[in-house]
Amino acid sequence: MNKATPIYILSGFLGSGKTTLLQRLIAKWKNEGLKPAVIMNEIGEVNLDGLMIDPEVPMAEMLGGCICCTIRSDLSMQLYELIQGEKPDVVIIEATGAANPMEIFDAVSESSLLLKLDIRPMITVVDAAHLAALYEAQQGKTYRLMIEQIRCGSWLILNKVDLVSADELRELQALLQRLNPYAQVVTAKKCVIDIELLLSRNEANEPSHELDEHGDHSDHAHTHDDDHDHENHDHGSHSAHHSHEHVTVYTHYFTGPVNSVDFEKFIKELPREVYRGKGILHFSDTSSRFMFQYAYREADFMKINPQGDVPDVAVFIGEHFDKTALAEGLKSLEEQAAQS
């Protein structure tokens, strides 16, 4: 009775593999007869990742903003309702890829004023290929955000190792260890990792992340042990709050089907500033519906038969890209398919 509910926060840049890991965690917990619940936060207005999650799993969706800032105050309420209503054994929060992890820690720890929570060490999923490219350029807000997410993770899952060479992988591992010497670094393809180890309660796995080495996080110092240390943070001091202004989101609701070959070409030719795309749509030349995923220049298509009333929609997330050009491109695909 009145047991603390373990809360895991999944952080990581857009398209790095958070939902892929979430699916593995849920499968593991369900296998053990546990009841997991999920809070999914999307910066866009639609939650397509939610379709990938076992429909039996209670889920709270927080859409249209980021829990670390614009809809931060909703998080306590969502957590409260989810825990009171569903009585889950464990809750996992999938943050938007644009979220500043320290701010999420803060938001979750605010909720622990209302609820008995056991805030577990943060898990950050890192997209190996994307990190390699960003590290090369070493500039831009995206780069800084990724570094922040790396610095805040107690576990760093260096995912998508299939997309980098063995030499690059060694360099990236060393880089992660340099950026965050406290973290446990594991490499993975499709987030296949030793989940038992990831969730184990080994103090050695739970380094305290006093990120004051760089000064800018000294207000947010957290220790990730069982007694989450509320003394250590000053909830009032968010003067250095980051903004997502650099993040551009475009949501396109399709008015009709599009040709699959043309659409694949369109996705392949997306501007570099678009980091992430996902959607669900009808093609004019296939009978089933498809879900597409696009993350850092890799596209994936899969047949899907969603429950309920799901519109044909695509969401694109990136940095300062031309939304109008994207909208026009998609509209012209719709027109071409309608004429053929």
Ligand SMILES: Nc1nc2c(ncn2[C@@H]2O[C@H](COP(=O)(O)OP(=O)(O)OP(=O)(O)O)[C@@H](O)[C@H]2O)c(=O)[nH]1
């Ligand atoms: N090549 C490759 N693709 C992967 C790997 N892991 C995941 N993916 C693919 O990358 C895409 C994005 O994966 P997700 O798990 O949805 O990523 P996410 O971090 O939840 O994405 P957002 O919620 O949009 O931030 C999907 O198409 C995955 O199938 C991997 O190890 N290698």
